[in-house]
Amino acid sequence: MKPAIIVVDMVKDNLKEGSRHPVVLEGRAILPNLQKLLEESRKKGFPIVFACDSFLKEDFIFRGKDKFYSIQGTEGAEVADELNPRPTDTILPKRRFSAFFKTDLAERLRGLGADTIVVTGITAEVCVSMTALDGLCHDFYVIVLEDCTSSQDKERRQSCLNLYRNSTLYPLLRVMTLSDFLNEVSRG
C-alpha cells in the first residue's frame, strides 16, 4: 500500500475556537487524532494533501441556507493552525464537495506514487464521502478513517460510515480506525 493522506475541509472557518456550532465542535474533537495521523504519516513519508473548500460568494451552493464560509482568499479558507501544514504538504483548493472535482488531484496522486487514499476530515456525509467514492472512481483504493472524520453529530457520522462498511465495495473501500490503520502500515 502506498497511501496518501487527504484531509478534507479542516479550515479555520470550520474549526473556530469557542464556536458552539455542532460541525465545529465535532470537527475540533477529531483534531488530536488528525495530529497523530499527520505525525505518523510524516515519519513514514506518506504524502499529505489538505483539500480545502475555496468558494466564491456567487457559488450555487450559497443559494440555499448555508452562510458564506471558506471563501477564496479569506483566512477562513486556510488550513487550521492546529494541523500546521508543512511546505512539503499539498494545499489543494477545491471548488465543490469532492477533492477531485475540477482539480488535478488524481494526476498529483499518481505523480506522488500513491495507490491508496486515506480520507479524513469533515463532513462525513458530504465532502468526505464524495472524495472517498470519487477516489474509487479514479482507481485508487480508499480508506476512510472513522475516528478522523466527523459530522454534525456522532450518530450521523456512524450512520453514514455504516453504509460503506462491508458494502459490495469492500475491500476497495474500507472504513477503519486510526489505530488499525497505523498497525497495518507499521506491519509494512
Add this chain to the structure above:
Amino acid sequence: MKPAIIVVDMVKDNLKEGSRHPVVLEGRAILPNLQKLLEESRKKGFPIVFACDSFLKEDFIFRGKDKFYSIQGTEGAEVADELNPRPTDTILPKRRFSAFFKTDLAERLRGLGADTIVVTGITAEVCVSMTALDGLCHDFYVIVLEDCTSSQDKERRQSCLNLYRNSTLYPLLRVMTLSDFLNEVSRG
C-alpha cells in the same frame, strides 16, 4: 422548476426477474413508481435520462468482490424492458458511479433547458447519492425521490436518505416522495 428525470442503473443485470439478490428484489419493487413517474413526466414533457453503468471487465471496481455486471455491449447493461425507453429519451452510458463522471450530462441538461434534476434508481448510497451531490456541484437543484430509489434493503435506503433530509444543503437538495413531487409540478 424545469426538471429532468435521471434514472440511475435500472439495467437488466440489476433487475433480473426471479433473482433473489436483495438489490434486485428492492430494485424491482420500485418499478411501478418509476413507471408512474415516467408516464407523468412524458405528459409534462420533462426530459428523461437513463444513466446506465457501462463497465469494462478490466475496470478497477471489479478488483473487489463484485462480480461482473452491466458490462459495455452486453444485454445486461441495457435499460430494463419494464421502463420501456423511448427514442426521445437519452440513454447515457456511464463508466463510474456518478452520471456526471466523464460524461457530458451537465452540458446535455443545459441544452435541454433543465435547472433541476430528479434522481431515482439504484443504489441509494452509491450511484444515486453520487449523482445527486454531483448534480449540486454542477449547479443543478436536486430532488431525490425516496420511493423511486432503492438499496439492498429499506433500512439502508432510509439511513442514507435521512442524511440528506433537512441538511444544510436543503432546499438545494430535497428528498421527496413521488406523490409530493407530482403535486408540486402539477401546481406549476
Add this chain to the structure above:
Amino acid sequence: MKPAIIVVDMVKDNLKEGSRHPVVLEGRAILPNLQKLLEESRKKGFPIVFACDSFLKEDFIFRGKDKFYSIQGTEGAEVADELNPRPTDTILPKRRFSAFFKTDLAERLRGLGADTIVVTGITAEVCVSMTALDGLCHDFYVIVLEDCTSSQDKERRQSCLNLYRNSTLYPLLRVMTLSDFLNEVSRG
C-alpha cells in the same frame, strides 16, 4: 512503445462519395493509407479507437456557419464503411473537438495498456491537433501520422503539422509518415 490508434471523425457525413466538398475530397484521399494502417495495426494487436463527432443540433458549434453534420443517432455519425470497424475496436462518440473532452478515453487507453497514441483523421488543425495535444496533457506520447490526416487542402494540413515538427514538445509529440511509423514498430 505501446501504441493505440485513434481515428478522428472519419464518419460518413465527412466522407460522402461523390461530394465535391474539399474536406470530403481530402478526407477520402487518406482512406487507402488509413486502411493500410488499420490492417497492420490489427496484425500487431494495437488497439483501435474510432473517435466520432456525435453532436446535438442544439450544440453551440452550430451557431456559426457550419451546417448540421455528424448528428447523434444518424447514419452520418457512423464510421465510414471503407474503414470497416471490427467488434473489437472501440467506437467512441465525442461531443466536441478533442477525443478526450468529456469522454473516458484516457481511462480506456490506460485499461488497454497504451502509452502512446497515434492520431489520424480530420481535420488536422482542429480535431486532430486538439486530440494530439490533449493526449500529451493526459500523459501519453503522441504521434501524428501526416499522410493519414487531412484538412480542406494540403497546404493547410502542412502549415498545421509544421507547427508541431521539431517543436519544444518533440519527442513527446512527433509528426511522422505512415511508413516511418510502420518501420519503427516492426523494428520492435
Add this chain to the structure above:
Amino acid sequence: MKPAIIVVDMVKDNLKEGSRHPVVLEGRAILPNLQKLLEESRKKGFPIVFACDSFLKEDFIFRGKDKFYSIQGTEGAEVADELNPRPTDTILPKRRFSAFFKTDLAERLRGLGADTIVVTGITAEVCVSMTALDGLCHDFYVIVLEDCTSSQDKERRQSCLNLYRNSTLYPLLRVMTLSDFLNEVSRG
C-alpha cells in the same frame, strides 16, 4: 458581447528581461499591447484572468527536451510584473496547455457573466490555441487577439493564426487585432 480577458502564460519564467530566447523576445514584444488591453478592459469592467502554467517537476511534459519552467510555488510561475495583476483579477494556475484543463475556468467565467473569451499570451500554437478551441468546446464565443499573442517567431504565429481565420468556426472563433477589438467594444 460580455467578454472576459484571458492572458495565457505571461509568467516571469517566460519573460525574463535580458534573455535572448526567442519565446522571451517575442513575448516581451507584446507586453505594450497587453498593457493597453488590460487598461482598457479595466475601464470597461471586463473580468481579467491570468492563466499561468504551474507545473510539477515530475510532470510528463518535462520528459522531452523542455527545461523546467513555471514550476508551482516558484517566482517564475508568477504573472510578470509588467502586467501588474490587481486583487480583483483572477490568477488561475493551470497544469497543462489549456486554461480549461482540470480547472474551474468555465464555471468561473459563467459566474462572472462572460459569454466571450478574449485569448492572448504565449504561445500561439500550443497554449493559446488550446485555450481558444477549448473555450469553444465550453460554449464560449472566442476572440484571439493576434497582436497580443506570440510564438517563437512571427511567421509561426501567423501560420498558426491563419489556420483559424475564416475557418468553418468563424464567427464563433475570430482572430482580430487589438484595435479592432477595442473599436468593437467601444461601439457597445
